[in-house]
Amino acid sequence: MNFFSHRQTNLLRARAAAFALAASASAFAADYVDLRRIEPIDGDAAAGAQKAAVCFACHGPNGNAIVPTFPKLAGQRADYLYHRLDAFKHADPKDPYVAQLPMLAIVASLNDIDMRNLAAFFAAQAPIAAAPAVAAPAAAEGETIFKQGDPARGVPPCAGCHGADANGVAATDSRQYLAWPALRGQNAAYVISRLNNFRDNLPHSSSNDFIMHGVARTLDDGSIQAIAIWLASLSPQPAH
Template sequence: MIKKLLTVSISLVLATSAGHVFAQGKTSAGKEKAATCAGCHGEDGNSMMPSFPKLAGQHQGYLVKQLKAFKANERISPMMAPLAIGLDEKSMEEIADYYSAQKISANPAPVLPAADDDDDAPAKTDEKKKAELDNLIEQGSDLYRNGNLSREVSACVACHGPYAEGNKPASYPSLHSQHADYLIKTLTDFKKGERSNVADNMMHMIATKMTNEDIKAVSYYISTLK
């Protein structure tokens, strides 16, 4: 009996070790193939530019899905299409494996952009700016968790989770620690119908019911989640 248990234990250890080595190999191959992505998305998937998304820690299946959409021109991007078109499915999976294995960086404390106010208007005090930012993030938190019943805006938490960690089996993306500017652009694109590669245009239907203030508020809130 003891001999059988030892045999089973050794087999499990060997199987686990082999799987770990295989995963490391895919991650290493993905890192090499992702080198051309570093200029926009950062070497480890943590983009330093707010207009380009962070890819670190994103679900592998979601990344593959987006690369396929870029390649098939189902998700329009003059910048991404030429890069994706040269990738086969194995390369997409390896790149996605690499990025999904990286840790996303936390964002610095958010700062509201300078408003395009009248030059003659009195300058806002730091206290007033902070109060406006706190109020905006509070609005975003409420919208993320509860939605808006009066305007039939669904709560983001239903698909993206309580901490914006996403839903891996359903390929719903992780959103926490993402750049607010990128989130604002993405929701605006969904609202305008410029991005609609989601099944049944679910995000388009939600975003069309959101005001620009809603989009800004929820994007700033999500950017603070870790």
């Protein structure tokens, strides 16, 4: 059997093309991945289950992380999960931000098929609320920014890309949206840390990272916190 599926080969080609692009446009990191025209991943959830136990230590039972600094994986889009794993796998270990990520050691022992299978497994798990919903006053402000944005500050409505119910946009019309994540019910501390990283342009390895860098640089600390509190207060549902 050919080890590389045609999908993997396409991805490698995209990487090579991106490398050529990087040579002429130094604004892009060398291992820049274009996620605008990806194929849906084709993982085997049952095979993924065989490798998932090690993940539960940080991401909680079946991917429902209890410790709020870790992201929940249960019910997230499989394509998003796979491309995040692939990004960790190809991240530059010499980059100081990358070097401190616990995921680096985790992906070292996974091959491409394992990552597809794990993504399919976690996407198929029922998401559950880790803690009772928080009803902080800031949540109302977060909901407004999420749904309407803030034109005065150049903040786009998050709902345009993450869905009106924060559960992702239907990816049936265009492959462009396949790896766009659902956010509903995600842990607040993780969302705050990730938005801060996007704002600082970390990580910076895919076309999707660049999209979120542009969004996050319009957000101040108060907005980030309000949005995160509102998202965490929503009852989780599997992503669209």
